[in-house]
Amino acid sequence: MIKVKINGQEQSWDGDPDLPLLWFLRDEAGLTGTKFGCGQALCGSCTVIVDKEAVRSCITSINDVAGREVTTIEGLHPNGDHPVQKAWRQVNVPQCGFCQAGQIMQAAALLMENPKPSHDQIREAMSGNICRCGCYQRIENAVHLASTGV
Amino acid sequence: MNFIDNPGKLRDFQKRGFEKHIKVEKVSRRSILKGLGVTGGFVLAAPVMTRQAFAYETGAGKMPHGVVVDPRVFVSVAPDGVVTIVGHRSEMGTGVRTSLPLIVAEEMEADWSRVKVQQAHGDEVKFGNQDTDGSRSTRHYLLPMRQIGASARTMLEQAAAKRWGVPATEVKAVNHEVVHSASDRKLGFGELAADAAKESVPAIEGLKLKDAKDFRYLTKGQIGIVDLHDITTGKARYGADVRLPGMKYAVIARPPVTGGKLVSFDPDAALKVPGVEKVMKVQGWPWPSKFQPLGGVAVIARNTGAAIKGRNALKLVWDDGANAKYDSVAFRKELEEASRKPGLVVRREGDADAALKGADKVIVGEYYIPHLAHVSMEPPVAVADVKGDKAEIWAPVQSPGGTRDDVAKTLGIPEGNVTVNVTLLGGGFGRKSKCDYALEAALLSKELGAPVKVQWTREDDIQNGFLHTVSAERIEAGLDKSGKVIAWRHRSVAPSIASTFAAGTVHQAPFEIGMGLADMPFEIANISCENPEAAAHTRIGWFRSVSNIPRAFAVQSMVGEIAQATGRDQKDMLLELIGSPRIVEPNVKDLWNYGEPQDSYPIDTARLRKVVELVAEKGEWGRKVPKGHGLGIAVHRSFVSYIATIVEVAVDDKGKLTVPRVDTAIDCGTYVNPERIASQIEGAAIMGLSLAKYGEISFRDGKVQQKNFDDFQVVRIDESPVVTNVYIVPPASDTPPSGVGEPGVPPFAPALMNAIFAATGKRIRSLPIGKQLEA
Numbered sequence: 035m036i037k038v039k040i041n042g043q044e045q046s047w048d049g050d051p052d053l054p055l056l057w058f059l060r061d062e063a064g065l066t067g068t069k070f071g072c073g074q075a076l077c078g079s080c081t082v083i084v085d086k087e088a089v090r091s092c093i094t095s096i097n098d099v100a101g102r103e104v105t106t107i108e109g110l111h112p113n114g115d116h117p118v119q120k121a122w123r124q125v126n127v128p129q130c131g132f133c134q135a136g137q138i139m140q141a142a143a144l145l146m147e148n149p150k151p152s153h154d155q156i157r158e159a160m161s162g163n164i165c166r167c168g169c170y171q172r173i174e175n176a177v178h179l180a181s182t183g184v
Numbered sequence: 185m186n187f188i189d190n191p192g193k194l195r196d197f198q199k200r201g202f203e204k205h206i207k208v209e210k211v212s213r214r215s216i217l218k219g220l221g222v223t224g225g226f227v228l229a230a231p232v233m234t235r236q237a238f239a240y241e242t243g244a245g246k247m248p249h250g251v252v253v254d255p256r257v258f259v260s261v262a263p264d265g266v267v268t269i270v271g272h273r274s275e276m277g278t279g280v281r282t283s284l285p286l287i288v289a290e291e292m293e294a295d296w297s298r299v300k301v302q303q304a305h306g307d308e309v310k311f312g313n314q315d316t317d318g319s320r321s322t323r324h325y326l327l328p329m330r331q332i333g334a335s336a337r338t339m340l341e342q343a344a345a346k347r348w349g350v351p352a353t354e355v356k357a358v359n360h361e362v363v364h365s366a367s368d369r370k371l372g373f374g375e376l377a378a379d380a381a382k383e384s385v386p387a388i389e390g391l392k393l394k395d396a397k398d399f400r401y402l403t404k405g406q407i408g409i410v411d412l413h414d415i416t417t418g419k420a421r422y423g424a425d426v427r428l429p430g431m432k433y434a435v436i437a438r439p440p441v442t443g444g445k446l447v448s449f450d451p452d453a454a455l456k457v458p459g460v461e462k463v464m465k466v467q468g469w470p471w472p473s474k475f476q477p478l479g480g481v482a483v484i485a486r487n488t489g490a491a492i493k494g495r496n497a498l499k500l501v502w503d504d505g506a507n508a509k510y511d512s513v514a515f516r517k518e519l520e521e522a523s524r525k526p527g528l529v530v531r532r533e534g535d536a537d538a539a540l541k542g543a544d545k546v547i548v549g550e551y552y553i554p555h556l557a558h559v560s561m562e563p564p565v566a567v568a569d570v571k572g573d574k575a576e577i578w579a580p581v582q583s584p585g586g587t588r589d590d591v592a593k594t595l596g597i598p599e600g601n602v603t604v605n606v607t608l609l610g611g612g613f614g615r616k617s618k619c620d621y622a623l624e625a626a627l628l629s630k631e632l633g634a635p636v637k638v639q640w641t642r643e644d645d646i647q648n649g650f651l652h653t654v655s656a657e658r659i660e661a662g663l664d665k666s667g668k669v670i671a672w673r674h675r676s677v678a679p680s681i682a683s684t685f686a687a688g689t690v691h692q693a694p695f696e697i698g699m700g701l702a703d704m705p706f707e708i709a710n711i712s713c714e715n716p717e718a719a720a721h722t723r724i725g726w727f728r729s730v731s732n733i734p735r736a737f738a739v740q741s742m743v744g745e746i747a748q749a750t751g752r753d754q755k756d757m758l759l760e761l762i763g764s765p766r767i768v769e770p771n772v773k774d775l776w777n778y779g780e781p782q783d784s785y786p787i788d789t790a791r792l793r794k795v796v797e798l799v800a801e802k803g804e805w806g807r808k809v810p811k812g813h814g815l816g817i818a819v820h821r822s823f824v825s826y827i828a829t830i831v832e833v834a835v836d837d838k839g840k841l842t843v844p845r846v847d848t849a850i851d852c853g854t855y856v857n858p859e860r861i862a863s864q865i866e867g868a869a870i871m872g873l874s875l876a877k878y879g880e881i882s883f884r885d886g887k888v889q890q891k892n893f894d895d896f897q898v899v900r901i902d903e904s905p906v907v908t909n910v911y912i913v914p915p916a917s918d919t920p921p922s923g924v925g926e927p928g929v930p931p932f933a934p935a936l937m938n939a940i941f942a943a944t945g946k947r948i949r950s951l952p953i954g955k956q957l958e959a
Contacts, residue, residue, distance in 0.1 A: 049459060050493075060487075069422075070488070079561055123416055126863070128409070131411060132608075133561045133610075164898055166561045168867030169866070173901060
């Protein structure tokens with residue numbers, strides 16, 4: 035039995051220990067905010083925070099996070115008012131919105147590590163997250179805004 | 185992006201009938217209440233509008249099921265004052281789910297903070313056409329939505345006037361209330377809903393639409409999209425997020441070659457994967473068969489991860505069929521050879537052959553644009569629950585009505601027994617106009633007797649999609665001694681989207697010929713536009729801006745080449761070719777004009793010139809740029825909008841390309857939400873850069889060679905333009921609205937190529953750029 039804390043709640047799994055965390059979150063735990071985009075850690079749509087680090091849940095097995103703390107978009111802030119979320123709304127970042135949970139989690143992890151990233155650092159840190167709609171200019175601006183106070 | 189010039193293929197026009205485009209359907213109030221899910225509320229009851237009084241004509245009425253202008257269908261007011269407005273188009277990132285209801289709220293004087301948007305299910309008899317493609321939603325629905333809002337407002341005013349016993353002319357709806365200023369009385373919309381429902385609906389001809397100066401929301405761009413909070417908190421529901429009790433998860437192994445068939449399969453290893461419950465065949469249709477599933481083998485599991493792992497363990501034997509030899513290298517040669525010989529003439533003015541022979545100088549450009557995949561961030565996905573002769577679908581579809589038709593036909597049940605719930609779309613770009621994934625889910629659910637979610641992986645999306653066509657474009661421009669262009673021959677060779685509907689298709693369909701080939705706007709005396717034959721060897725489909733991508737690439741690159749050959753400034757050359765301000769009427773019988781009447785939407789070179797001049801001014805054309813940088817410009821009319829783009833590129837000594845700045849000017853006529861227009865244009869620059877730098881799907885032995893985002897790359901944030909500026913041309917008061925979602929894409933790649941030439945002296949004619957700058 036694998037135990038993992040997700041958004042502060044203890045969850046357990048006694049199925050395939052190799053099951054990617056993504057599918058445990060979405061299909062078993064019903065936390066559908068985390069998205070499937072590529073399955074190969076190439077697009078970042080599935081980004082969650084494990085302890086304090088952004089990880090791609092599509093290539094992270096449930097076994098890999100046993101005993102650790104996973105935060106998904108649903109658990110980032112109780113009212114959805116994390117500075118990154120607020121900045122995202124202020125800048126009207128999303129178009130279709132599908133990649134945005136992953137983008138937001140990546141940005142939140144970046145700001146934990148580097149509270150005042152430069153524009154180049156933002157572009158570098160966010161480069162693993164694809165947005166096919168092309169919201170990049172606004173993503174960059176929103177991360178900058180979140181880092182300077184919303 | 186619709187097939188309406190090719191009736192009988194995409195949708196059954198015979199059955200639907202052109203005349204039926206204006207709805208006179210009787211809809212019972214009960215069914216509306218049910219449809220809107222309002223409990224204890226009142227729906228504004230009104231006779232259905234039988235006519236529309238357009239200030240301008242659009243092609244809306246010619247779309248399947250036309251337009252429904254009926255406040256009962258789109259608006260309800262609850263006793264607590266909450267106004268529910270139906271959004272009947274699919275949201276894939278354009279903001280349409282906000283923009284159309286916002287138009288109704290504006291005219292109705294509803295307070296947007298007390299408006300709820302309800303997504304319509306697929307029902308074109310009730311809601312009118314729902315095909316969310318072709319950059320048509322605002323274009324076709326600005327006026328109908330205003331009329332719906334104005335009808336509702338008038339009925340609320342009439343109800344208040346009766347209540348107070350005063351003439352209706354003395355009352356006025358203002359911000360969710362009706363006021364009688366003479367007696368200082370007010371009634372909220374909620375208090376008036378029941379009475380308003382009894383009012384007769386004013387004739388459309390008599391409706392008073394708001395004066396633009398009184399707009400609170402339209403043209404302001406200050407309202408965020410309705411899903412903004414849900415998107416940023418993970419609550420927004422896309423197709424993949426639908427969960428039903430007892431639902432099974434499926435992934436499907438499909439034939440790797442278009443038209444291939446399953447010979448045999450061994451499910452044993454797959455069945456041993458923990459969580460896998462069943463392996464089953466999926467019915468396939470012979471190619472081409474419109475949007476019918478390819479068939480294959482489905483792995484059914486308790487979660488998607490197990491289903492994918494199970495599929496990886498399947499042993500499969502395929503018969504690759506007639507397209508087993510499809511090879512992109514060989515096919516390119518075939519297309520290019522065809523482009524060097526005369527083809528079907530689709531436009532002829534003057535005598536291009538003679539003029540080219542007599543020209544002082546002939547400039548020849550051969551351009552190649554490969555297949556592209558849509559790769560919306562949400563791969564295709566659908567949930568189906570089929571019980572007996574009833575089916576319910578939850579899916580991200582651009583064509584809810586078409587999906588309903590196709591599910592009914594595929595299952596052999598009446599259309600009325602199919603409910604299509606439209607979720608948010610995690611991107612569409614034309615891919616989700618084809619509902620094959622919903623049909624797969626329906627077939628599996630029927631067989632399993634349980635709800636099923638079919639999830640496409642990224643590999644499925646890239647390898648089994650409906651690709652953007654592959655194209656060879658050849659242009660010959662003949663110049664006289666003074667350097668004036670006197671002859672223009674453009675041959676465009678590409679498999680047609682029509683090949684997905686009918687075997688043996690070798691020519692472009694009229695709607696493709698009208699996308700940047702035969703509608704070419706330059707003032708040249710001798711013109712020949714030709715379409716040599718090309719057969720398809722895979723499924724070809726609409727991709728954001730469709731044939732405009734290769735055509736604008738060729739035409740606007742050629743403008744740069746002529747400027748280059750004659751030592752002219754690119755922008756001056758472009759304006760000279762566009763010529764005098766005039767209405768262009770190409771010598772083409774029934775020229776496709778995006779389904780729009782020529783009277784409302786002519787090819788207007790004054791507007792084309794205007795966007796060039798505006799972007800040149802705002803984008804500081806001719807400014808000094810550092811060494812290794814270059815500026816390029818391109819303009820293109822598509823989806824009846826006019827767009828010009830300037831790209832500044834920087835190429836370092838290793839051939840690495842960056843884009844410091846993009847400037848784009850758009851004239852899309854009367855518009856609703858400038859903030860969303862800007863977001864579409866910003867995104868179009870990224871998509872344009874993606875296809876220019878990396879975009880290539882190639883085939884060998886009939887199979888797509890790319891699999892995922894590592895070998896089919898798209899632009900990431902660290903290589904995106906540093907800044908994209910968007911300028912919107914303020915419309916003249918009577919300019920009809922035109923497209924926004926697609927037209928930003930076509931001019932980007934040629935502007936970039938012109939910029940690369942300015943920076944490096946290298947002319948790139950073959951996409952993608954790939955490593956061409958590294959040499």
